[in-house]
Amino acid sequence: MTYGIVNKIIPFSAVDGPGNRTVVFLQSCNFQCLNCHNPETISFCSHCGICIDFCNSDALKIIDNVVIWNKNNCTSCDECIKNCPTNSSPKTTQFSVDELLNKIEKYSVFTSGITISGGECTVQSDFLLEFLKKAKQKGISAFIDSNLHVETEKLKELxxxxxKAMPDVKSYNLEKHKLLTGQSSNLVLKNLNFLLKSxxxxxxRTVIIPNILNNEETISEVSKIIAIHNPKLRYKLIKYRKTGVKTPDFANEPSDELMQKLKIIAQNNGCENILIV
Ligand code: SF4
Ligand code: SF4
Structure with a gap:
């Protein structure tokens, strides 16, 4: 049986796809973004047990070399995360596909569907594939939120x-992409073209980070790609915000003037649906 490691489930969200959706955040990411707001979702927990001593609420135990998190005792102080040597979290839950679907189905009368996010959801692609297959069988609308750094054949299968997918294009420029995420943009752009054609x-979505990224180049190139495939497709320009970032001063927050300037570049390239958030 395939199991997934889930960092968190938000039963109802209005900002993760159309309508009101249940969002599942899978643990682990293949990027190391400088602007990551949830760095504890990047690495899988190695079950070393170090964080247990920092928990004053008896919410962590090690049983058979596995760290078990007791949600009911947890006060969300995050001392475990702050003291993890690999920046991970013991506050994850293992689910089988059926267990996760059963949990989600409790909310389904109030929602339009589910969105699988992360971390990067395609890192757990075997689990994701099995989950999506069963969700489709049950007629549940499933979206994915992805950085698209996944083998194209695997993405085609998924x-x-x-x-629908809600991809991030962090930087068109290969070197800048590598600077921000640790990986090049080649696979991301190849996969974006496949998804748009399909x-x-x-x-x-693109996060605007002044001084670090070539924001104008990315917005210009991505908006041209959007205009070719579907000018009405929404392009969300997201302001970099320092709050919650581990080293927030690595970049400045963008000004409203810069955001407007980028919006105009995208519009001039034929992109009709641009949202600044
Ligand atoms: S969260 Fe970190 S410190 Fe705690 S068991 Fe996992 S790897 Fe070790
Ligand atoms: S966040 Fe929860 S599990 Fe972690 S140290 Fe605090 S009480 Fe313990």
């Missing part, structure tokens, strides 16, 4: 079972 994109 795309048979999800409705009409599998709900919206594209």
């Amino acid at each position: 795309a048979n079972y999800f409705d 009409d599998k994109v709900f919206e594209i």
Whole structure:
């Protein structure tokens, strides 16, 4: 049986795809973004047990070399995360596909579907594939939120079972992408083209980070790609915000003037649906 490691589930969200959706955050990411707001979702827990001594609420135990988190005792002080040597979290839960679907189905009368996010959801691609297959069988609308740094053949397989993706394009420029994330943008752009051609994109997102990224180049190139495939597709330009970032001063927050300037660049390239958030 395939199991997934889940960092968190938000039963109802209005900002993760169309309508009111249940969002599942899978643990682990293949990027190391400088602007990551949830760095504890990047690494899998190695069950070393170091964090147990920092928990004053008896919420962590090690049983058979596995750290077990007791949600009911947890006060969310995050001392375990702060003291983890690998920046991970013991506050994850292992689910089988059926266990996760059963949990989500409790909310389904109030929601329009589910969104699988992360971390990076495609890191756990075997679990994700099985989950998406069963969700589709049950008629549940499933979106994925992805950085698209996944083997194209794997993404094609996944795309048979999800409705739409909400990809991040962090930087068009290969070197700047590597500087921000630790990985190049080649695979991301290749996969973006595949998804656009397959009409599998709900919206594209780019975080604007002044001084670090070539924001104008990224917005210009991505908006041209959007205009070719579907000018009405939403392009979300997201302001970098320092709050919650581990080393927040690595960059400045963008000004409203810069955001407007980028919006105009995208509009001039034929992109009709641009949202600044
Ligand atoms: S969260 Fe970190 S410190 Fe705690 S068991 Fe996992 S790897 Fe070790
Ligand atoms: S966040 Fe929860 S598990 Fe972690 S140290 Fe605090 S009480 Fe313990």
